[in-house]
Amino acid sequence: MAIRKIITPPNPLLKKPSLLVEEVDGRIRALVNDMFETMYDAPGIGLAAVQVGEPLSVIVMDTAKEDEEPRPRALINPRIVWAAEEEREYEEGCLSVPDIYDKVVRPARVKVRYLDLDGQPREEEFADMDATCVQHEIDHTKGILFIDYLGRLKRERYLKKVIKKAKQAQEA
């Protein structure tokens, strides 16, 4: 296992839709292990493969609180097949979008179809924090960042700042 580097803007991969996984093999399971290690190290509650530079439709998440047993989950080729009308607002952040948190409104419950680590198709309902997290991660597989839901001015101001910071880090 290895901790991978998490990419940030302006890396163009973050805006690209990920490819579907054709076969859940050892390579995918190794990637998932790396993603868990990277997510727990960060620390974060969710991570998509594209965030470690692998544009494949793979996400991991664990929304357990610090005093709870870990609940690691890996979803291959996840897609939302149903969403509740009821909404939930949460102040989101993202390991690939550092130094900004903002409120995003999403459906409070969703049903997701995906493959598990044995390649078996599954369907599962996610609610509350799990619903927010799984939707945020599935967005990554479509090239969508949570800041895409914020106003254009806010987003552009943020991106300018981040890109300037990245450039300064490179020059230093």
Ligand SMILES: [Zn+2]
């Ligand atoms: Zn994210």
